[in-house]
Amino acid sequence: HTKRKRTCTGWKVEASDIARNTFNPIRSIVDGMKLSPNPAKEMIALSIGDPTVFGNLSVPEEAEVALIKALKQRKYNGYGPSTGYEQARAAVAEYSSTSKSNVNAKDVILTSGCSGALDLCITCLANPGQNILIPRPGFSIYKTLAESIGVHARHYNLQPEKSWEVDLPHLESLIDDDTAAIIVNSPSNPCGSVYSKEHLLDILKIADRNKVPIIADEIYEHFVFSGSEYHPMASLTDSVPILSVSGLTKRFLVPGWRLGWIVINDRNNIFQDEVRHGLQCLSQKILGPNTLIQAAIPDILKNTPRSFYSDTLEFIESNAKLCHETISKIPGLKPVMPQGAMYMMIGIDMAHFPEYLNDVQFTEALVSEQSVFCLPAKCFEYPNYFRVVLTVPQAKLVEACQRITEFCSTHYRTDSEIPDCRYIRNEAYDESWIE
Amino acid sequence: HTKRKRTCTGWKVEASDIARNTFNPIRSIVDGMKLSPNPAKEMIALSIGDPTVFGNLSVPEEAEVALIKALKQRKYNGYGPSTGYEQARAAVAEYSSTSKSNVNAKDVILTSGCSGALDLCITCLANPGQNILIPRPGFSIYKTLAESIGVHARHYNLQPEKSWEVDLPHLESLIDDDTAAIIVNSPSNPCGSVYSKEHLLDILKIADRNKVPIIADEIYEHFVFSGSEYHPMASLTDSVPILSVSGLTKRFLVPGWRLGWIVINDRNNIFQDEVRHGLQCLSQKILGPNTLIQAAIPDILKNTPRSFYSDTLEFIESNAKLCHETISKIPGLKPVMPQGAMYMMIGIDMAHFPEYLNDVQFTEALVSEQSVFCLPAKCFEYPNYFRVVLTVPQAKLVEACQRITEFCSTHYRTDSEIPDCRYIRNEAYDESWIE
Ligand SMILES: Cc1ncc(COP(=O)(O)O)c(C=O)c1O
Ligand SMILES: Cc1ncc(COP(=O)(O)O)c(C=O)c1O
Numbered sequence: 001h002t003k004r005k006r007t008c009t010g011w012k013v014e015a016s017d018i019a020r021n022t023f024n025p026i027r028s029i030v031d032g033m034k035l036s037p038n039p040a041k042e043m044i045a046l047s048i049g050d051p052t053v054f055g056n057l058s059v060p061e062e063a064e065v066a067l068i069k070a071l072k073q074r075k076y077n078g079y080g081p082s083t084g085y086e087q088a089r090a091a092v093a094e095y096s097s098t099s100k101s102n103v104n105a106k107d108v109i110l111t112s113g114c115s116g117a118l119d120l121c122i123t124c125l126a127n128p129g130q131n132i133l134i135p136r137p138g139f140s141i142y143k144t145l146a147e148s149i150g151v152h153a154r155h156y157n158l159q160p161e162k163s164w165e166v167d168l169p170h171l172e173s174l175i176d177d178d179t180a181a182i183i184v185n186s187p188s189n190p191c192g193s194v195y196s197k198e199h200l201l202d203i204l205k206i207a208d209r210n211k212v213p214i215i216a217d218e219i220y221e222h223f224v225f226s227g228s229e230y231h232p233m234a235s236l237t238d239s240v241p242i243l244s245v246s247g248l249t250k251r252f253l254v255p256g257w258r259l260g261w262i263v264i265n266d267r268n269n270i271f272q273d274e275v276r277h278g279l280q281c282l283s284q285k286i287l288g289p290n291t292l293i294q295a296a297i298p299d300i301l302k303n304t305p306r307s308f309y310s311d312t313l314e315f316i317e318s319n320a321k322l323c324h325e326t327i328s329k330i331p332g333l334k335p336v337m338p339q340g341a342m343y344m345m346i347g348i349d350m351a352h353f354p355e356y357l358n359d360v361q362f363t364e365a366l367v368s369e370q371s372v373f374c375l376p377a378k379c380f381e382y383p384n385y386f387r388v389v390l391t392v393p394q395a396k397l398v399e400a401c402q403r404i405t406e407f408c409s410t411h412y413r414t415d416s417e418i419p420d421c422r423y424i425r426n427e428a429y430d431e432s433w434i435e
Numbered sequence: 436h437t438k439r440k441r442t443c444t445g446w447k448v449e450a451s452d453i454a455r456n457t458f459n460p461i462r463s464i465v466d467g468m469k470l471s472p473n474p475a476k477e478m479i480a481l482s483i484g485d486p487t488v489f490g491n492l493s494v495p496e497e498a499e500v501a502l503i504k505a506l507k508q509r510k511y512n513g514y515g516p517s518t519g520y521e522q523a524r525a526a527v528a529e530y531s532s533t534s535k536s537n538v539n540a541k542d543v544i545l546t547s548g549c550s551g552a553l554d555l556c557i558t559c560l561a562n563p564g565q566n567i568l569i570p571r572p573g574f575s576i577y578k579t580l581a582e583s584i585g586v587h588a589r590h591y592n593l594q595p596e597k598s599w600e601v602d603l604p605h606l607e608s609l610i611d612d613d614t615a616a617i618i619v620n621s622p623s624n625p626c627g628s629v630y631s632k633e634h635l636l637d638i639l640k641i642a643d644r645n646k647v648p649i650i651a652d653e654i655y656e657h658f659v660f661s662g663s664e665y666h667p668m669a670s671l672t673d674s675v676p677i678l679s680v681s682g683l684t685k686r687f688l689v690p691g692w693r694l695g696w697i698v699i700n701d702r703n704n705i706f707q708d709e710v711r712h713g714l715q716c717l718s719q720k721i722l723g724p725n726t727l728i729q730a731a732i733p734d735i736l737k738n739t740p741r742s743f744y745s746d747t748l749e750f751i752e753s754n755a756k757l758c759h760e761t762i763s764k765i766p767g768l769k770p771v772m773p774q775g776a777m778y779m780m781i782g783i784d785m786a787h788f789p790e791y792l793n794d795v796q797f798t799e800a801l802v803s804e805q806s807v808f809c810l811p812a813k814c815f816e817y818p819n820y821f822r823v824v825l826t827v828p829q830a831k832l833v834e835a836c837q838r839i840t841e842f843c844s845t846h847y848r849t850d851s852e853i854p855d856c857r858y859i860r861n862e863a864y865d866e867s868w869i870e
Contacts, residue, residue, distance in 0.1 A: 256726025
């Protein structure tokens, strides 16, 4: 190395580029909002993607029993392998295998939450300057993780009028030589969409044609309402290599346990030479997730009764129906009925709410007047929608929907009341906002 | 962006530079060794830095109780703040404060093990192309984490003849305009050294003179034998900003729980503008460590009795003495008595073991003949030493020391037996090996 003299005279310590580029848009949008609830009304937060917050949904007893058992055995306090205990990986492999996509312990890497899994996958597949394709609207962490290490996030459009299916030509148009991966999220946060087998096959065709691997974010696997079917992407392809990521977080209602995983689906050994090894090496940076939870995984996956899942889903689906029904009746709002996960997106016809520039101002006003907080879809890089979380207790949801109705009826302007187009100051027509 | 056509015709997926550059030297050195134990002798591993492996040392009961309590309360299964629960951070702050370095909850970030803390600190302070200074011999993860993101690791020398104190002029000679941080590890892995107040002050002077912040790896805090005193680095300076990292791992004998922390010691607000915020942003990538363990922290830190610590230390110290005494008597070996932590480094006078090229071959042969495995110090970038872990049950340690004695007496050659210098094939005189 060319040795230089230390020239600083005073203390000045800067943060690295990675630190500066690690940026959570939700945090900064929400922090930038003026959120002062109406003191006359109790706050209802439909914003928090944490199903455990209200206490109505709770971890399965079997998971608690499994964890206490692991603790009492006093064998799981030491270091585990950085990819996770063999028996835990084997249990995840069995849980994730399908007749067409059969995996075993060596194909599984346990991580610190599904976020940790996404971090490893993105970091392993993409170099600075390369790009990954991510859905819009989509979960914000994809972009956060990518841009943190100088990887560009390119958004492919989802279509609300087609239950948020991917705009396939748009997706394909974004692929170039520097495209390292496509992230597909079904069931989806924030959309609640669940893609059909046919639609997933269409996406896979594009990946196959362009030889781009897929990161399938399936943290909401099996989280689908009646009438929909869940298809793991890896079960639908013989050719496209897929890193499927999931974890205990959502289905077992334990976000805080921070237990996620990567399943390497790679029937043609395309990940064999480099990616598999790369993921393993990266897992050594923090030495795996909590070993007690790891040790409990086989029991959690085996012993949790079907009724636990179906009860959760029934509850969320009935909330979805209830919310969709009420909101559908509100002039100016357009809810998109979800087929799974635990969210609903609601469009705002901004032209009819001329007081507000955009979804951020709309949701701000909803807080100050009605003490109901929903995330503006700007948080998901999508304009003029807001997201409702469907895991809140039903009474709260009913109350929230009533307040939203009241809010809209106060602020909705009919066509004839809308001021002349030239004077509309909201961003409904501001194209620059969309791209 | 300049859009290019996708030109690949076949599947070819490479791992990123970060993945390729993430490299655990211990893993690769050990994997490269021919380790075939003598079938007539039961294997004794003095290599594993996991104090829980042999079952003689175990998690304090109070920690188990605290964890079960947290679980039963059913309030800690959801997401916590990405830097950790306020009450857990407050407890760590209280635990880490000294009268001179007083910190509170806002100065603490909880991480996934001390490794996760080191990862955040290095990533936040250094850009690719910059360098950090790390001890030699030293814990391998510093280099792994740095080089993973293109940060150079420069080794400063420790001096075995001075109980592994830092070669201060050498340390200072390595500092240049691109030096982002100095990592100081006391008590030390692999050396077991505990630096005196005076020595720590000398290191701080260098940091202050050159305006380089310090990352103090204090995962073995309070882990010192009778006669030594532990000084948190942050308690010794008014001017140098210090990120102190530690965790539950070692003192509470729970490496698998993956609970570490960063304490931001920054009395002059040098980290205020950028580093503090950068660390916070980086913590959002995986959303904090397991929340149940977090919730148990206040009780663990408060309720674990002093006797738990002192019993552990007494045991390790008596092992250290026993091991040092036996090994001291072996011609050709030179143990350096540790003052803390749970390791001892033993020098090999390679000239007297002409059958072996280096510490790797020496420890390999010790396995094949005596079924005793010690890590060659090559794992710590240091030649012709090996490291012994002192947490094994005493009977095993005694047996291992006997076998080492037998091994050495078989292979030791006296001065007169040593072949002429010109014919010595081991690396004792190969200077290139040292740098
Ligand atoms: C689509 C999606 N992926 C990943 C995650 C992260 O999951 P985890 O909490 O396991 O990191 C979430 C959390 O909300 C999510 O909605
Ligand atoms: C000096 C040193 N620092 C950090 C660590 C990592 O600790 P953790 O297991 O909490 O990640 C170790 C583990 O052996 C260590 O010896």
